[in-house]
Amino acid sequence: MSKHAVLSASGAHRWLECTPSARLEENFEDRPSESAKEGTLAHAIAEAKVRNMLIDPLPKRSFNKILKDFTNNSMYQKEMDALTDEYAEYIRGIVLSYAQKPYIAVEVKLNLSAHIPEGFGTADCIIISGNDLHIVDLKYGKNVAVSAEDNPQLKLYALGAVGEYELFYNIQTVHMHIFQPRNKDGGGTFTTSVQELKAWGESIRPTIEMAYIGAGEQKEGSWCGFCKAKPICQKHAEKCRELAKLDFKKPELLSHEEIGQILQTAKDVASWAKALEEYALSEVLKGNDISGWKAVEGRKTRAWTDMDTAFKKLTDSGISEEILWIKSPLTLAQVEKEIGKKEFSALVGDMVTTSTGKPTLVPDSDKRESIKLKAADEFKEESTNE
Ligand code: SF4
Incomplete structure (x- = not known):
């Protein structure tokens, strides 16, 4: 095998x-x-x-x-x-x-x-x-x-x-x-x-x-997500061209139906563009020519060669420890990840409150229940805008 x-x-x-x-x-x-x-x-x-x-x-x-x-x-x-x-x-x-x-x-x-x-x-x-x-x-x-x-x-x-x-x-x-x-x-x-x-x-x-x-027709769909050919697949690239070709009719403002159509395509195009960029970078780094593009060194970052010794030198010269260290709490999710769900729930589970999530736009296929603003909230929004 x-x-x-x-x-x-x-x-x-x-x-x-x-x-x-x-x-x-x-x-x-x-x-x-x-x-x-x-x-x-x-x-x-x-x-x-x-x-x-x-x-x-x-x-x-x-x-x-x-x-x-x-x-x-x-x-x-x-x-x-x-x-x-x-x-x-x-x-x-x-x-x-x-x-x-x-x-x-x-x-x-x-x-x-x-x-x-x-x-x-x-x-x-x-x-x-x-x-x-x-x-x-x-x-x-x-x-x-x-x-x-x-x-x-x-x-x-x-x-x-x-x-x-x-x-x-x-x-x-x-x-x-x-x-x-x-x-x-x-x-x-x-x-x-x-x-x-x-x-x-x-x-x-x-x-x-x-x-x-390898026979048959290429067929674009949700399964393209993990396809290694996705960045340079012609069939997948057609999606992008479809967006440009969408025939929007008068009046001058987009209808709700058109917005839904564009959003769906735009999400696919954004993920395709990211994959294409990663592919182009790897090609250019290999020495292959991608017309109009080149690879350059990104933003430089500095790092200690030996942080402990550097900090010791600084404190020995009179710099206080408080200047060198920040004590900051982990987020709730990070603490849960560190100690594990079970222990987290047993120790501090009753001290967690969950707020209502910010409204997020997702496709119809998402399993979560859809939400709408209540009339009172709508009224509040309008008054604040005045
Ligand atoms: S990216 Fe192209 S080759 Fe890969 S599954 Fe999609 S259509 Fe087929």
Whole structure:
């Protein structure tokens, strides 16, 4: 098995919609983002906790040593501890819903090649009891909500897991879970029968064949967000041109309908322009010519070579400590992140008040309830403006 399959299960949502995208992505380097590195560490901690809690308990000292080692990782944050505890509890909840202890495995390598050429994946946790198979995926990212509903990555993992275990277990129903502790709109469970799952696997075969050879039409949509080709994809750039072409009719002021249309497109264009700028900078730094642009050194910053010695010199020469240090409190969110949600809630949870959030414009698809100004507030606003 090669380390990188052309069609990765995690990109399935994208290449099932835009079949040429997987081959187009081959022209771009793989650069693990900071959040991907953070996710890798959170997964390792989560795995250790589930293993210790439900599969292979270690003596307390050995387990604490493992946890301590994780804290030395530069990506470690205190909140990881509480969030991975929540994940382990979630897994325990599934296990305890059965009278007999189920089969449990973590970090299961799945061979997906029966469905995707050279395909493979890793399931965070698999639980099998009676006719049920559970497959649980931990998503540590917080910016994009990932739903379990009809999620093609999970369905491909589930197909791989069924193929792996059906010889030994009479699996009839598959429960696919996403646990996304840092995004309240993400996560959930999607249940389907093995029969339906296999029928779906068959239905996507022609699309997989096209995606593997890079055939088909490029199709722009929400799946472009994580596409490596996005900065210089012609199809995606068309969005920008569409904005310029919008045919606004008289009267001279935009209608509410036109405003909605422009805002949606403008958001996509802004994110595309940012990706394009990052791409252009990396090209120019490599020595490639981007017409009309060059790279320069940004604003210089100064730093101590040895802050402790410098401060000692200053205080020895009579400069008071108060001038050199600022004592400032962490924000409420920073304190919670430092000590973890559980401890925060137990110690000072009753001393927190939540104010009403400032009105924010979001697309209709956002799950939050819409708000309107009350008549009294409107009146207040008008009077203040007078
Ligand atoms: S950016 Fe979007 S349209 Fe372009 S190749 Fe990627 S997925 Fe397809």
